[in-house]
Amino acid sequence: MKLSFHGAAQTVTGSKHLVTLNNGQQVLLDCGMFQGLGAKTYSLNQQFGFNATAVSWLLLSHAHIDHSGLIPKLVKEGFRGRILCTQATKDLTEILLFDSAQIQEHFKEETKNDPLYSLEDVRNALELFQVISYEEIVILSDDVSAMFTQTGHLVGSAAIHLTIREDGKETTISYSADVGRARHPLLQPAASFPQAEYLILESTYGDKHHDIQSNNIDILLKWITKTCMHKKGKLIIPAFSVGRTQEILFLLNQLELEKRLPDLSYFVDSPLSMQATEVIKKHTNDFNDRLQGILKIDDDPFVFKGLKYVEHADDSVRLVDYKEPCVIISASGTADAGRVRHHIRETAGSRNNTILFSGYCGSESLGGHLLSGAKQVEMFGEPVEIFAEIAQLNGLSAHGDCDDLCNFINCQDPGSVRSVFLVHGEKKVQEALAARLSRKDFYPIHIPAHHEEFILNRAMMTERPNELKEAG
Numbered sequence: 001m002k003l004s005f006h007g008a009a010q011t012v013t014g015s016k017h018l019v020t021l022n023n024g025q026q027v028l029l030d031c032g033m034f035q036g037l038g039a040k041t042y043s044l045n046q047q048f049g050f051n052a053t054a055v056s057w058l059l060l061s062h063a064h065i066d067h068s069g070l071i072p073k074l075v076k077e078g079f080r081g082r083i084l085c086t087q088a089t090k091d092l093t094e095i096l097l098f099d100s101a102q103i104q105e106h107f108k109e110e111t112k113n114d115p116l117y118s119l120e121d122v123r124n125a126l127e128l129f130q131v132i133s134y135e136e137i138v139i140l141s142d143d144v145s146a147m148f149t150q151t152g153h154l155v156g157s158a159a160i161h162l163t164i165r166e167d168g169k170e171t172t173i174s175y176s177a178d179v180g181r182a183r184h185p186l187l188q189p190a191a192s193f194p195q196a197e198y199l200i201l202e203s204t205y206g207d208k209h210h211d212i213q214s215n216n217i218d219i220l221l222k223w224i225t226k227t228c229m230h231k232k233g234k235l236i237i238p239a240f241s242v243g244r245t246q247e248i249l250f251l252l253n254q255l256e257l258e259k260r261l262p263d264l265s266y267f268v269d270s271p272l273s274m275q276a277t278e279v280i281k282k283h284t285n286d287f288n289d290r291l292q293g294i295l296k297i298d299d300d301p302f303v304f305k306g307l308k309y310v311e312h313a314d315d316s317v318r319l320v321d322y323k324e325p326c327v328i329i330s331a332s333g334t335a336d337a338g339r340v341r342h343h344i345r346e347t348a349g350s351r352n353n354t355i356l357f358s359g360y361c362g363s364e365s366l367g368g369h370l371l372s373g374a375k376q377v378e379m380f381g382e383p384v385e386i387f388a389e390i391a392q393l394n395g396l397s398a399h400g401d402c403d404d405l406c407n408f409i410n411c412q413d414p415g416s417v418r419s420v421f422l423v424h425g426e427k428k429v430q431e432a433l434a435a436r437l438s439r440k441d442f443y444p445i446h447i448p449a450h451h452e453e454f455i456l457n458r459a460m461m462t463e464r465p466n467e468l469k470e471a472g
């Protein structure tokens with residue numbers, strides 16, 4: 001049996017991990033798109049590094065595009081197997097894939113890149129989806145079964161556990177996908193899972209401790225009050241449409257329940273956010289106990305006085321010119337794309353306005369430049385002077401920190417784990433997490449390179465030239 005890594009290998013995007021049985025059957029874990037790697041991104045998305053027609057099943061951990069975004073391309077290239085995921089993942093993936101196809105079509109002139117797939121390819125892919133429940137054991141064939149467990153990262157998100165029978169022996173592989181933080185404001189925490197021999201573990205924040213002391217709701221209120229009430233300016237919050245936007249709406253709804261929400265207009269300028277909020281609202285089973293309790297007194301925890309969704313592009317243009325104090329939540333979270341860029345360009349020149357980032361921004365992103373104190377940035381091909389205040393809500397993250405990752409695998413006996421593979425992280429972070437896990441007696445720990453292949457169940461060479469490695 002072989003395990004190979006075709007994305008999210010020493011980087012945080014493009015998750016695709018392939019298990020190949022000796023009989024040729026293949027299980028693909030996620031089929032994510034590479035995002036935000038500059039000029040390299042498009043070419044990385046063109047070549048899978050494996051044959052789509054040879055893949056027997058695709059198991060999808062969650063809807064985020066860096067885990068789901070190349071599914072229509074896989075189908076376009078001949079994949080005809082089943083795609084298994086939870087109901088919430090299917091619902092969110094559907095809107096994200098249609099959005100992705102539309103964006104690629106819309107920007108093909110500007111980017112000079114042919115779309116990787118069309119709306120028709122998305123429709124064909126959706127035909128192959130099969131919904132399963134958490135903890136349900138799904139028999140894929142005589143040799144392969146799978147189970148999904150909660151990871152508390154996004155509504156519907158799951159870790160995937162495979163049991164494979166080969167040559168009279170049973171092998172277990174657990175893939176964490178993305179692991180949420182322990183105290184997510186909306187979601188249940190990650191569940192424990194049965195003992196595995198091989199662990200594929202994400203490592204996004206494998207060297208960090210989240211600031212759990214900072215009180216997001218008070219920081220958010222402080223910026224609304226300072227910007228909109230005192231300075232009569234606009235507060236722009238770049239936020240990803242799926243997950244982060246709903247967390248911010250939930251915080252604003254909390255402020256209203258506590259009678260502390262300033263009387264203002266709160267705009268969500270993203271049609272995708274509107275659709276995603278509707279889907280997330282339906283999947284209340286994934287909500288944590290606290291939110292379940294809130295639902296008993298407030299039937300819609302994402303709606304409050306003053307909230308308006310902006311759907312049409314014309315209305316978004318009008319909102320850019322709107323002069324009244326207000327809060328605008330718009331995508332993308334790193335300000336590299338989407339409508340939020342127009343709001344930033346318009347508001348950046350005044351000290352009365354604030355741009356409040358709500359999550360991780362890579363150092364190369366526009367958000368990263370602004371947060372590092374840039375006084376001038378380039379937007380739409382022109383220089384933009386920055387006078388607005390730039391701030392960040394540090395306490396919101398969909399990914400757990402190093403303690404959360406260690407807690408996630410606490411249910412595992414290190415002596416029974418034959419190898420750990422770290423994925424979905426920058427290499428320096430992965431090395432720090434590897435050192436910590438080895439102190440917990442996990443051994444060996446591999447940090448796979450892009451397209452690297454390991455042979456499981458026996459000690460032998462990988463197919464990477466000039467290097468010897470054992471996967472145990």
Ligand SMILES: [Zn+2]
Pocket residue numbers: 062064067153154178
């Ligand atoms: Zn994710």
